[in-house]
Amino acid sequence: MEPVKVGLLGLGTVGGGTLTVLTRNANEIARRAGRGIEIAHAAARDYNPASIEGLEHVGRIGDDAFAVVDDPEIQIVVELIGGYSPARELVLKAIANGKHVVTANKALIARHGNEIFAAAQARGVMVGFEAAVAGGIPIIKALREGLAANHIEWIAGIINGTGNFILTEMRDKGRDFADVLAEAQALGYAEADPTFDVEGIDAAHKLTILGSLAFGIPLQFERCFTEGISKIGALDVTYAAELGYRIKHLGIARRSPGGIELRVHPTLIPERRLIANVDGVMNAVLVKGDAVGPTLYYGAGAGALPTASAVIADLVDVVRTLTTDPNNRVPHLAFQPDELVDTPVLRMDEIETAYYLRLSALDQPGVMARIASILGEEGISIEAIKQKEPGEGETHVPLVMLTHRVIEGRMNEAIARIEALESVQGAVMRIRMESLSG
Amino acid sequence: MEPVKVGLLGLGTVGGGTLTVLTRNANEIARRAGRGIEIAHAAARDYNPASIEGLEHVGRIGDDAFAVVDDPEIQIVVELIGGYSPARELVLKAIANGKHVVTANKALIARHGNEIFAAAQARGVMVGFEAAVAGGIPIIKALREGLAANHIEWIAGIINGTGNFILTEMRDKGRDFADVLAEAQALGYAEADPTFDVEGIDAAHKLTILGSLAFGIPLQFERCFTEGISKIGALDVTYAAELGYRIKHLGIARRSPGGIELRVHPTLIPERRLIANVDGVMNAVLVKGDAVGPTLYYGAGAGALPTASAVIADLVDVVRTLTTDPNNRVPHLAFQPDELVDTPVLRMDEIETAYYLRLSALDQPGVMARIASILGEEGISIEAIKQKEPGEGETHVPLVMLTHRVIEGRMNEAIARIEALESVQGAVMRIRMESLSG
Missing domain, CATH: 3.40.50.720 (NAD(P)-binding Rossmann-like Domain)
Incomplete structure (x- = not known):
């Protein structure tokens, strides 16, 4: 022929x-x-x-x-x-x-x-x-054909190799974001203008497509929430590891009772999950279907x-x-x-997740209690709280907390109130956290 | 309609x-x-x-x-x-x-x-x-359609959940095969007659199919080499871990210069490989294509x-x-x-792999040298050798070796010669070893 x-x-x-x-x-x-x-x-x-x-x-x-x-x-x-x-x-x-x-x-x-x-x-x-x-990775084919029997519950993907390379290097070598980014640019893994990759825009394009395939909704890139990795510090990577977590830049699409979640942001995930061990420039997409359970697809995401x-x-x-x-x-x-159906895509402040919080508080009695009580008043349960050692001659100490799941709107309120405390210095660092199990 | x-x-x-x-x-x-x-x-x-x-x-x-x-x-x-x-x-x-x-x-x-x-x-x-x-796991679709551009080089799969559950439990709890098998039977993960699963017959059926899809050869189940996991001891799992490896029951299909390899056997793989971390009853298939590189497909293999x-x-x-x-x-x-082409399927003794060897040798000067020299004479390079502590009052000590790659026929010769030594007690335990990188 x-x-x-x-x-x-x-x-x-x-x-x-x-x-x-x-x-x-x-x-x-x-x-x-x-x-x-x-x-x-x-x-x-x-x-x-x-x-x-x-x-x-x-x-x-x-x-x-x-x-x-x-x-x-x-x-x-x-x-x-x-x-x-x-x-x-x-x-x-x-x-x-x-x-x-x-x-x-x-x-x-x-x-x-x-x-x-x-x-x-x-x-x-x-x-x-x-x-x-x-x-x-033949993930379009898997979603469109291989998993056609399933009611897809959620998708979580490492879908930008540059971002994953940076986060992997930060963890392996205890280095800071800016430092690793410069190296990635020198190696050709990151563009001269890295915004597209490290701020999550590239991942949001891909997540938009995955979300439509999974849930049968029209493509709506403009509704995808996007947060980059440039604010993640070497400290956060270390603290996350001490608590048994890794930080990955995930694209997450999920059906929840009120609508569809489409969000790209740094995420703490348990280190024992297979996807937590996807390192360097490699990509992986974890898909949870009601019949098949979790399936994962791994490979080179670019090149x-x-x-x-x-x-x-x-x-x-x-x-x-x-x-x-x-x-x-x-x-x-x-x-x-x-x-296709027009299930609404939720705003980020309508979405429920757990959180990692890091802040710098005055090393005095009562400060931690005050912060905990603000969280309690906002209906936020604390899963773990760790006060780190203060640096030599420092009056403020890093405080790290993991919370249970809560609507982001409530968390925004709580963070605004905590940041307004005189005993708290600077902004609260907030990283969302997912178990990727249910 | x-x-x-x-x-x-x-x-x-x-x-x-x-x-x-x-x-x-x-x-x-x-x-x-x-x-x-x-x-x-x-x-x-x-x-x-x-x-x-x-x-x-x-x-x-x-x-x-x-x-x-x-x-x-x-x-x-x-x-x-x-x-x-x-x-x-x-x-x-x-x-x-x-x-x-x-x-x-x-x-x-x-x-x-x-x-x-x-x-x-x-x-x-x-x-x-x-x-x-x-x-x-939509692995048939991935091989048949998603990777259609590739010259497939090899496939390595954990394709029997029962076997993987047993090996995972042996590692996590330091238990012996028979003990874990009994538990798996009680849990309903293993059949009353477990031969089909633990001796690799089920995996060989699946590997036969994957091999044909990958290499365009007719199905030839009777040419698939099959070795089960029932001889693996808790000791082997421990020694492998000490050396940085995990033991998985893999189905491996590979193109090699002389023909196609189709083999199911316990395999030492580096613990840092993603597939080494696929635990419990879960399955995963790692496929190496010349264009795409390695891709992995993970999920529930049964149920x-x-x-x-x-x-x-x-x-x-x-x-x-x-x-x-x-x-x-x-x-x-x-x-x-x-x-379809009729590329020959190789016999196991024609296939090259690296090996883990464990044997029990008299704790005397010169014994290790004698064993090393037999291996040398057969053209087998030793990558690592470890003599373990003898038990209280025991005259023989466990000796563990990792070798470089060699044709299995040569290894068979070497093992026969080592087993014939008076200073060596019982059979040599041999587990094949793969890097899964190339």
Whole structure:
């Protein structure tokens, strides 16, 4: 059978990786897909031909991405440019032209996925986006197909490798955030502008997608709560460890009685959980289904070849189902398009979690009692409280507390009252805590 | 749209669980699948109606499985009887009748899968078997679809929950095999006759299936090497821990230059590997692909509801692709049927691994040197050697060694020579060792 003709937009890291893997494993991929996959037309600006294995097998290379999307010979368009524009216009044009699309663009799907999937549905084409979440880990497929029997209760994922590398280094070496960030930038694990990664925006894009797949709700990136890791101190990592916890930057999506939780923030989790031991740049997603219980998916969340693995898995999926009746394909967001529901996404102050609190208090009798009584008045139970040794000649001591679960709004009140105490110095450090068991 | 009519063979643990999940999550499953799934006809002997949630939704229940398979109303047959016969006859009859099949029967697929898939291919129907390996973990789907871009290098799996429970208890409590086995039997984690689980036969069935999916070879259960965990002593678990290793009962499938390795045996693995921390009855499969690197899939490997999760995922897959052209479906063994290759499966004595050796030697000068020199003569390098303290009044001391990688045939020679020494008492305990890194 004739090879399937694919158009490739972008020859950067992932585009180059995709060509490399398609070239190296051409025979094995064709033996699985039933047909060869040929990159017949590619478009890119500013790429380095010498660094890309397999470039010689590309039919035609130009610099006009719209020419690829309009090329009548092309059946599937792979979008690896990234960003919102012109990626959105290109993808919509490809769909309008009746072409299937595969993309690794998490920002695009998180923000414009509803529009893109509606267009694809109307035109009867597929849009694959396995590479948009957790790189090479087939987590989209697991949620959309492998766990289709389940009422999904919650998802908790380490879905940004840069952040996980930084937190792992902070723990292993007792170093501070800024120090490790500089090293990660030098190693190429972090961008020159690290905001996207360390402030949780990248993770929020991915979590938005996972939440929709799990709960059958439209994509709503703007409702995802996001807090970064830049305020975590070496002290917090140490204290957490002393209490039997690790700090991970988690994306958490959960069904709760009032609605859906979508939140990215640093989180204390028990060190004995498997996911607490996912270190360095690796990613992992823990999914709790009512029938299957907890399942975990672990692997490389970024990088040229792992991301290419997911892009090509989508290509093989499309090739295998190229002639399928469009009404009998796997729906983009796991649920049939007319079966999505608009369960509200909760604000962070409506959400219940447990907390780790660290503050600096005057080393005097009665101070701890005053703080405990404020928490009690706000309905917050204390699970553990530890006063650390004061530094030489210091009048204030670090106080660390773990609380039971409480609505964040109440915790905000309590923290405001504690910070207003004269005996308390500076801000209260607050890190949310999850058992990941129920 | 009309619900899809399914026939169910068997109302035991998994059959009952499947009905329960189909009933509880009926609405959510239909929203994903695009149609309802109705158990229109079931057959079972000796089931307990009071214990099965959802039994009232079954159209018709009889005791004749062949009547279900021959029922013209039924589009998909779910086989949950287990064993070879009459499961094989029923599945082949269902296929001959043009019905799709979903099964959780690992023994059936491992032994008769080639015949069953050929029949299904010829008749244009699907046979789903996600539940046959690692219960609720969607590992079949990951290998067959999610990792389709990769040249798979190796797989290492904890794929028998009973065995993993026993090894975990032995480590946590310093107890002996027989002791923990008795407890596992009392808890219902181990069968009255535990041979199938603890001697690795169940794991070998599953590994046979994983190996075929990974490497595109026909199923050949009879070529899978199998060694159980019943000879592992509490001492071995302790010594392994002292050296930084855990003992897990692994199924390993690997491509090596001479052919395919398919082997189930106790294995020392570094304690820092994520899979080394998979404890209790949980399962996990670690897959190394050339593009994606290592990925790991973790979850419940058995039990009514987790297994039902996988059975129903297959049902949803079949429902979603019911009208698909048979030539455009995902091939049963990941590779197109005419693309399977007959790469030879190696004998165990042709396979290279590292080893942990424990033996009891006379506490005299020169004995250790004699043993080391035998190993040297056989081309075996020693990585570590530890002589333990002798017991009160004992003339022999335990000697523990870790070796570098060597062909097992050479190791067999060396062990025979060491056991023949007068200064060595009894047999040499040998446990294979894998780094799971490369």
